[in-house]
Amino acid sequence: MPNLPNRSPAPFKSARRSLAPPRRRTQAERTAETRLRILKAAANLIRRRGYARFRTAEVAAEAGVSRGAQLHHFPTKDSLVVATLEYVFEQAQILSRRRAAAVNRPRDLIEAVIEDAKEFFFSQHFMVAIDIVLSTSTDQAVRKKILDISRKARRPVEAAWAEALAAGNVPPAVAADVVALTLGVVRGMALRTLWDNDPKWFDHLFELWRQMIKVFLESQQNRSRPR
Numbered sequence: 001m002p003n004l005p006n007r008s009p010a011p012f013k014s015a016r017r018s019l020a021p022p023r024r025r026t027q028a029e030r031t032a033e034t035r036l037r038i039l040k041a042a043a044n045l046i047r048r049r050g051y052a053r054f055r056t057a058e059v060a061a062e063a064g065v066s067r068g069a070q071l072h073h074f075p076t077k078d079s080l081v082v083a084t085l086e087y088v089f090e091q092a093q094i095l096s097r098r099r100a101a102a103v104n105r106p107r108d109l110i111e112a113v114i115e116d117a118k119e120f121f122f123s124q125h126f127m128v129a130i131d132i133v134l135s136t137s138t139d140q141a142v143r144k145k146i147l148d149i150s151r152k153a154r155r156p157v158e159a160a161w162a163e164a165l166a167a168g169n170v171p172p173a174v175a176a177d178v179v180a181l182t183l184g185v186v187r188g189m190a191l192r193t194l195w196d197n198d199p200k201w202f203d204h205l206f207e208l209w210r211q212m213i214k215v216f217l218e219s220q221q222n223r224s225r226p227r
Helices: 026-050 058-064 067-073 077-102 106-121 125-133 142-164 172-194 199-224
Strands: none
Touching: 026 058, 026 067, 026 077, 026 125, 058 067, 058 077, 077 106, 077 125, 077 142, 106 142, 106 172, 106 199, 125 142, 125 172, 142 172, 172 199
């Protein structure tokens, strides 16, 4: 008989390939991750409890790290609070600049500027910064750090909103003034919450301000049109 071809199934070969072992993180990466976890935990605790009830001893448990790791990165309450505010303010700056880049109509922008400013200035973290700066017991060096952090974080935000407004055919000088005044109004109302917190009235005032700016910008545009 002629030899028939062997039709027996070929030996099974696994489709799985050996997975390469995961890349081991460097010491610098592990250090950065631990530091970030601590900062996020501190920010969450400050937001939930406020500065007066903020206890650094609770941060390690919130972050899921050892107390020793926390103290290695932030040996004092001041160093932890300053670093936390710097982290939060930087994140707020990134978000604000993204918002400014996403809106380009003057009418939308004024409302967007107000909403963005409210989110920042009415936050617990901003109030903590104010508390530290105004506290008579706060070290002068800590105050200076907080003020420097605030300036570094907020000036690019002002510039981003002013540029967005200028892109909507508002003269750059006028755009910068409108943004500065709008942020000043929102910041002032945020500080007023320290002795008189009336959200409905605040919203009414913000809407009134938006309408005033709208009328002002329209008058500026009418003035610039050739007759």
